Amino acid sequence: MQTEERHARSNNRAKFMHTYITIELTNSEGEKSMKAIEILSKDQRYLLHLESLELLKRVGVRIPIMETLKLMEDVGCVVDYKEQIVKLPPYLVEECVRKVPHRVTLYGRDKKYKLKVGGDNVYFGTAGFATRMLDLKTGKDRPMTKYDLIELTKLADALDNVQFYTAIGQPLDVPLKISDRYQWAISLENTRKHVMCHATGKEAAKDAIKMASIVTGGEEELRKTPITTFVYCLSSPLAYEKEYTEAMIEMCKFGLPLYISSGPMAGVSSPVTLSGTLIVNNAELLSAVVLTRLINPEAPMIYASWARPTDMRTGRAVWGPENCLLRIASSQLARYYNIPCSCGGILSDSKVPDAQAGYEKALTALIPALAKTNLIKGMGLLDGENAASLEQLVIDNEIVGMISRILRGVEITDETLAADLILKVGCLGSFLTEKHTLKHYKDELWIPKLSDRLKLDAWKIAGAKTTLERAKDIAMKTLREHEVPPLSKDIHTGLWKLVEKAERKIKG
């Protein structure tokens, strides 16, 4: 009996030793520790690619600009001038895809805000188009003003996890036709971070280039260190809007980075099935790849998927779970093409910063981040992209903080394993008094700025404030204390002269 037991124990020992060796052998070096999550198999991804090419060949895209149609006909596209539809041959599309720069470096007017867009890098920022503002004092919504946009921009400048800035809203207290000029000027003036903005029409695009060049001190500087990106949205399904496209072409000629987004709504402007939506989405973006390569082969382009599900009660584009799936798939496609990618994310349909905003934003932020979507845009927005809120921007800053920690993963080195330290401290000892803790805690443990983690009674003593109330406190304090280094007087005057000039022009 005793012998048998001894025998069994030695067998066990052998078993464990065996496991130990196996673990050591499978720990291969150089392997990426956190891979992008995927939902498409290689075959499925290739099928989506082929189907997208088919769409472009058989359906084509509508571009209502004569000279662009001619340009495309010259390289082998089939053009129907009457319908203004251009059909693209697959070989052309594939050839053009290869020409898109794999990486683009974006700068802020302060060069420390540099983004290397492409590969596995993930950055978060704001998105645009809100026309309503949640008033900080009353919490009620009202039309957005210039002053609101200034405050939103300043707050975005102050918050660490807003890594680039898209003009969040369109002020309604300015002449609407030139509201884009205000957005460019206000953004360039009130943040040091990279600015993204749209513009409608050739003139607007030219003004935007002038404004950005004034800030960088010349057009050549702007090309070398682009402090702005032009935001363009396709019209789904498969169409280009005239004036907006003319502005984009102007930007492309200049060589400013282009943020090309396509946002078909499943069941409305694309098939209700997610795969059908994906090929419309992909075909639209590939058509933009061709168009931009023909105009300026070197122009950096960001492949931005804003494909969305539709709510079948209201017909509105919404931020449901399908977004997460679409984001993973479209990021896989962009990675397949080796084009920097982006998406709408950290967004919610809720009207106020409440629980729905929290869960929808957390999901639509985390999933694209895990899929390694390079630029995720939507911070500070509510009601889809229709309303902006300073408190929500503070909350989103917190969400992104948590996600950034997740993306850094688990570091495994001798120093982080700390085996010798565990030996030294022993059973029931404390690590709190160890230098190792002091040295590493800030890298290993995320420290919240907004979240409450107090004991119940301590929370009560601190005023029993809700997340929204604390976010409001932070927003107010930050706006009171944060100063964006001002632009020089000449630059400031230069920017606003352009706005005034445009304003005089439309007033005739």
Place this chain on the structure above:
Amino acid sequence: MNKLEKEEINLLNKLYLAVINLDPDMASEAAKEASNLDPLKAIEKGLAKGVKEIGDKFSKGECFLPELIMAGEAMKAGLQVLEPRLRRRGEKRKTLGSFLIGTVAGDIHDIGKTVVAAMLSAHGFEVIDLGVDIPAQEFVNKVKELRPDILGLSALMTSTMPAQKEIIDRLKETNLRKKVKVIVGGAAVTEQWAKQIGADAYGADALDVVTKAKQIMSSG
């Protein structure tokens, strides 16, 4: 300023910096170097000044537990050198009060109690930390022996909360209860529980304990 004064400022600064740099070894070294200095001065204008600064930063959320605890460790290392000299001279540190603290019997949870101890030191209390899993009788013995102004009892689990009551009861039985103020705290402890067992105060978190301890000391 003469050479001696310069030397004194230099040494005090070293003690202060050792704490600010969160370095117990440096604090110990600096305390040894300061052998000609008035130990009381060395503690108050050197070590304690540094700890106070870190404590303030912690309260404002500008630094975190590891800094607070390590500053406390640095102070402790310095005190180990300086306090025997203080005793030999028959002097005593001027503090806000003396605070005896420990986690009650059956409970081995260290962190909450350690944080409270560190915060109290940072705010100028003399803290005697008994450690964890301390039997009721030992608390009573220590109160008798050391005569602290305040006794802090920590309990994380509901199952060990009754031990807080037992200690207070034993203090009553031995006529020590009126000679020491009792503050209770810990994850499961509430204001109501504190009242129910006859404690003088309840500490919701480390900062709250400091507030309550200061109140107790100022109300004499």
